[in-house]
Amino acid sequence: MSKEISTIPLVKxxxxxxxxxxxxxxxxxxxxxxxxxxYVYRFEDRFAEMFKLNNVLATSSGTAALHxxxxxxxxxxxxEVITTSMTAEPTNTTILQMGAIPVFADVxxxxxxxxxxAVEAAITNRTRAICVVHYAGYPARxxxxxxxxxxxxxxLIEDCAHALGxxxxxxxxxxxxxxxxxxxxxxxxxxxxxxxxxxxxxxSQMAEARKLRWFGLAKGVPRTEVDITRVGYKYNMxxxxxxxxxxxxxxxxxxxxxxxxxxxxxxxxxEGVSGLSPAPVQPGVKPAYxxxxxxxDDADEVxxxxxxxxxxxxxxxxxxxxxxxxxxxxxxMPGLDEFYKRLIHIPCGWWVSDExxxxxxxxxxxx
Ligand SMILES: *Cc1c(COP(=O)(O)O)cnc(C)c1O
Numbered sequence: 001m002s003k004e005i006s007t008i009p010l011v012k013x014x015x016x017x018x019x020x021x022x023x024x025x026x027x028x029x030x031x032x033x034x035x036x037x038x039y040v041y042r043f044e045d046r047f048a049e050m051f052k053l054n055n056v057l058a059t060s061s062g063t064a065a066l067h068x069x070x071x072x073x074x075x076x077x078x079x080e081v082i083t084t085s086m087t088a089e090p091t092n093t094t095i096l097q098m099g100a101i102p103v104f105a106d107v108x109x110x111x112x113x114x115x116x117x118a119v120e121a122a123i124t125n126r127t128r129a130i131c132v133v134h135y136a137g138y139p140a141r142x143x144x145x146x147x148x149x150x151x152x153x154x155x156l157i158e159d160c161a162h163a164l165g166x167x168x169x170x171x172x173x174x175x176x177x178x179x180x181x182x183x184x185x186x187x188x189x190x191x192x193x194x195x196x197x198x199x200x201x202x203x204s205q206m207a208e209a210r211k212l213r214w215f216g217l218a219k220g221v222p223r224t225e226v227d228i229t230r231v232g233y234k235y236n237m238x239x240x241x242x243x244x245x246x247x248x249x250x251x252x253x254x255x256x257x258x259x260x261x262x263x264x265x266x267x268x269x270x271e272g273v274s275g276l277s278p279a280p281v282q283p284g285v286k287p288a289y290x291x292x293x294x295x296x297d298d299a300d301e302v303x304x305x306x307x308x309x310x311x312x313x314x315x316x317x318x319x320x321x322x323x324x325x326x327x328x329x330x331x332x333m334p335g336l337d338e339f340y341k342r343l344i345h346i347p348c349g350w351w352v353s354d355e356x357x358x359x360x361x362x363x364x365x366x367x
Contacts, residue, residue, distance in 0.1 A: 010316065020250070028243045035236075052172040054203065057210065058197050060194065060241075066181045067098070079098075081103065082119050084107055091133055104321050104326075109334075109335040109338035114130075114140055127152070129156070136279075136292070137164075138288075138293060158179070161182060175199075177199075181198055182199075189256060211232050212232040262289065262349070269361050302364065313346045313347070
């Protein structure tokens with residue numbers, strides 16, 4: 001039993017094969033057109049077509065896309081944005097960057113996703129938006145959240161950074177919110193090294209969004225005539241990132257499919273193992289399983305058992321309200337406390353083979 005076993009990482013960078021990527025990359029790098037250009041627009045079109053979205057703009061990061069979504073939704077300094085603490089930090093640093101107030105609503109103790117009841121209870125007359133994260137790639141309760149947002153005239157922003165390829169009642173993830181953002185940072189399902197994308201429901205906002213992406217300048221208007229009427233940012237994607245994105249899209253379907261198959265496999269085998277329960281999946285919902293969410297009576301013990309067999313498993317994120325900058329905005333969140341205590345993410349992505357899955361399951365069934 002002393003045979004060396006390979007480590008199974010929890011997250012992994014996906015890159016297209018060299019012979020596919022490098023010639024395309026070389027062509028762009030020496031084309032003389034490396035900034036925002038045709039490759040970016042082609043990437044936007046192909047992404048929108050593949051993931052059945054309208055009105056998309058590629059950006060320099062997911063965080064940039066989120067900032068644009070908040071600007072377009074009319075959030076201003078002093079407004080409140082209802083959000084989740086169970087996420088990666090950019091979801092909430094962006095709210096502070098706006099000068100707005102993050103209002104942390106509690107989450108479902110079984111999924112880590114926002115509880116619609118808690119969201120509704122957190123609404124005040126200063127609330128402008130609800131920011132929902134599909135945590136680890138498991139879609140949040142979008143029907144209820146959409147209905148609450150409509151009833152209170154609030155913008156619904158979907159942070160889909162973990163959820164590429166997920167579906168909700170047959171609808172593609174990101175198509176229910178007024179805005180949705182995606183991230184192409186290194187370890188997401190697909191990467192452009194850094195990059196992101198913004199979807200907006202209202203096509204009449206596209207011109208404003210394009211300007212906000214580029215200092216406030218309208219493209220195509222001569223530099224001597226163009227007028228900045230609202231400060232924008234340098235949030236564009238460039239052609240070099242976009243060509244990587246285009247090559248990623250060529251290979252993305254089998255990769256997303258493998259995340260899904262591994263996730264469904266774990267859902268089946270962990271059901272009924274004592275001390276463990278898989279995060280429940282609502283009927284009609286297809287998770288993206290960026291990470292697999294397992295709940296354990298003793299999460300630390302599960303982490304130790306898996307580590308001993310070369311499997312990297314962990315709680316990947318720190319609840320954001322534990323950071324000093326967010327502490328003063330947080331109240332009691334018993335749902336989050338319970339979720340975080342029992343949470344252990346296990347590897348589930350395209351790199352997890354049938355043998356890897358067997359090693360993980362065998363370790364936990366014996367433990
Ligand atoms: C990765 C991530 C982001 C931000 O993406 P970047 O592309 O790194 O700026 C936003 N929200 C969540 C939940 C993320 O995991």
